[in-house]
Amino acid sequence: MLIDGRMTHRVAIVGAGPSGFYAADGLLRARPDLRIDLIDRLPTPFGLVRSGVAPDHQGTKAVARQFERLLAQPGVRFAGNVEIGRDLSWEALRAGYDVVIVATGMTIDRKLGVPGEDLPFVWGSWRFVAWLNGHPDFREGPDLSAVKTVAVIGNGNVALDVARVLAKTADEMAKSDIVPEAGAMIAAAPLTDIFVIGRRGPEQASFTNNELAEMGRLSRAVAVADAGALAVEAPAGDPTPERLRKTKNLEILRGFAANVPSSKPITIHFLFDRPTTAIEPGAFDLMVTCVGYDGVAFPAGEGIFPVGWAKRGPSGTIPTNRADSHAVAQQVIGWLAQRDPKTGPDLLPPSVDVEGWRRIDKVEAAAGATLGRPRVKLVDWKALLGTAEG
Numbered sequence: 001m002l003i004d005g006r007m008t009h010r011v012a013i014v015g016a017g018p019s020g021f022y023a024a025d026g027l028l029r030a031r032p033d034l035r036i037d038l039i040d041r042l043p044t045p046f047g048l049v050r051s052g053v054a055p056d057h058q059g060t061k062a063v064a065r066q067f068e069r070l071l072a073q074p075g076v077r078f079a080g081n082v083e084i085g086r087d088l089s090w091e092a093l094r095a096g097y098d099v100v101i102v103a104t105g106m107t108i109d110r111k112l113g114v115p116g117e118d119l120p121f122v123w124g125s126w127r128f129v130a131w132l133n134g135h136p137d138f139r140e141g142p143d144l145s146a147v148k149t150v151a152v153i154g155n156g157n158v159a160l161d162v163a164r165v166l167a168k169t170a171d172e173m174a175k176s177d178i179v180p181e182a183g184a185m186i187a188a189a190p191l192t193d194i195f196v197i198g199r200r201g202p203e204q205a206s207f208t209n210n211e212l213a214e215m216g217r218l219s220r221a222v223a224v225a226d227a228g229a230l231a232v233e234a235p236a237g238d239p240t241p242e243r244l245r246k247t248k249n250l251e252i253l254r255g256f257a258a259n260v261p262s263s264k265p266i267t268i269h270f271l272f273d274r275p276t277t278a279i280e281p282g283a284f285d286l287m288v289t290c291v292g293y294d295g296v297a298f299p300a301g302e303g304i305f306p307v308g309w310a311k312r313g314p315s316g317t318i319p320t321n322r323a324d325s326h327a328v329a330q331q332v333i334g335w336l337a338q339r340d341p342k343t344g345p346d347l348l349p350p351s352v353d354v355e356g357w358r359r360i361d362k363v364e365a366a367a368g369a370t371l372g373r374p375r376v377k378l379v380d381w382k383a384l385l386g387t388a389e390g
C-alpha cells in the first residue's frame with residue numbers, strides 16, 4: 001500500500017482484545033511504518049478486558065489505557081462493528097492484506113458434558129459474566145429474585161470472580177463498572193450460600209493467591225472450607241512457582257476452615273474432590289459453570305498468524321498474551337521482510353472508527369462520573385452504534 005508516497009505493508013489484526021493490541025505493539029516497535037487495521041466485531045475495543053475481567057477489578061481493566069495509546073498511533077486504525085466471516089470474508093482479508101493476525105479469542109462456554117446441563121438454572125460463566133459486564137450480545141441475565149443457593153463449578157479465578165461479585169454488597173461494588181441493572185439484581189437477591197465446587201483436590205486448584213485471599217475479606221460473606229479436605233500438600237513435582245502458589249492457597253484455605261459458617265449473611269463454601277457427573281433440579285437455585293471456553297475455527301495457511309486465546313486456547317492472563325503476541329510479531333516481521341507490499345484498494349466496510357469509540361467512551365465515562373463510577377456502559381447495539389455515529 002502507498003502511504004505518504006511510500007510503499008508499506010498492511011496488516012489486518014482480527015480481534016481488538018489484549019492479544020491483538022500486544023501484536024500491534026510488537027509490530028510497531030520493529031516497524032513503525034506499518035499500516036495496521038485492528039478489526040473487531042464489537043463497536044468497542046479491548047475484548048475480555050471490557051467484557052470478561054470482573055467489574056470490581058478496575059486495576060486489571062486499567063491495562064486498556066496502554067491500549068488506548070496504541071489506538072492514537074498514526075499507522076493504527078480501529079475498525080469496530082466489522083465481523084470477519086460476516087461483513088468481510090477471511091479470503092478477501094487474506095488476499096487484500098500482506099498479513100492477517102487472528103486474535104479472535106474464544107466465543108462460547110465449554111460444556112461440562114453431563115446430564116441436566118441445559119436446565120434453565122444452569123448458566124455458563126461466559127454468558128453470566130458478559131451479562132453483568134454489558135456485552136451487547138448477552139443482555140438477558142438470570143432471574144435472581146428468589147436465588148438463595150448458588151453452585152459455582154470450577155476452581156479457577158473465573159469461579160472466584162463469579163462468587164465474589166455475587167457476594168459483594170452494593171457498597172463494595174460502588175466503584176465498579178458493573179451494569180447497574182445487574183448490580184441491583186445481585187444486591188437484592190436473597191442469597192445465603194455460595195458453593196465453589198472443584199472436581200479435584202485443593203492442592204490442584206488454579207486460583208491465584210491474591211484472588212483467593214480476597215474471598216476472606218468480604219463484608220457480607222464468610223468463606224469456609226472443610227479442614228479435613230485440606231490435609232494435603234502441594235505436589236512435590238511441580239515447578240517452584242506453582243508449588244509456592246499452591247502451598248499459599250492451602251494456607252489461605254486453612255484460614256477459611258477456622259471461620260464460622262453463617263457468621264455473616266452469606267456463606268461461601270469451598271468444596272473439593274466433587275466432580276459434577278449430573279445436574280439435578282432443586283439442589284441449587286442457580287449454577288454457574290466456570291470450566292473454560294471454546295472458540296470458532298478460523299482458516300490457517302500462508303500469511304495467517306494466530307495469537308492469544310485463538311492460538312493457545314482459554315488459558316493465561318493478560319500479561320501472558322503480551323509475551324506471546326510479541327513473539328508472533330517477530331515472526332511476522334521476518335515474514336514481511338521477504339515480501340513486497342501488496343497493492344490494492346482499502347477493503348474495510350463502513351465501521352466504527354477510533355473517533356466513534358471515543359464518543360462511546362466519553363458518554364459512558366460521563367454517565368459514570370455522575371454516580372462516582374468509572375463508567376456506565378452502553379449495553380445495546382443500537383445505543384452503541386448511535387453514539388458512535390455522533
Ligand SMILES: Cc1cc2nc3c(=O)[nH]c(=O)nc-3n(C[C@H](O)[C@H](O)[C@H](O)COP(=O)(O)OP(=O)(O)OC[C@H]3O[C@@H](n4cnc5c(N)ncnc54)[C@H](O)[C@@H]3O)c2cc1C
Nearest residue numbers: 015017018019040041047048052084104105308309317318
Ligand atoms: C471471565 C474472565 C475473567 C478474566 N479475568 C482476568 C483477570 O482478572 N486478569 C487477567 O490477567 N486475565 C483475565 N482473564 C483472561 C484474559 O481476559 C485473556 O487472557 C485475554 O482477554 C485473551 O485475549 P485475546 O485477545 O486472545 O481474546 P479476547 O480478549 O477475547 O479478544 C478477542 C476479540 O476478538 C473479537 N472477535 C472475535 N471474533 C471476531 C471476528 N470474527 N471478527 C472480528 N472480531 C472478532 C472479539 O469481539 C474480542 O474483542 C479473564 C478471562 C475471562 C473469560
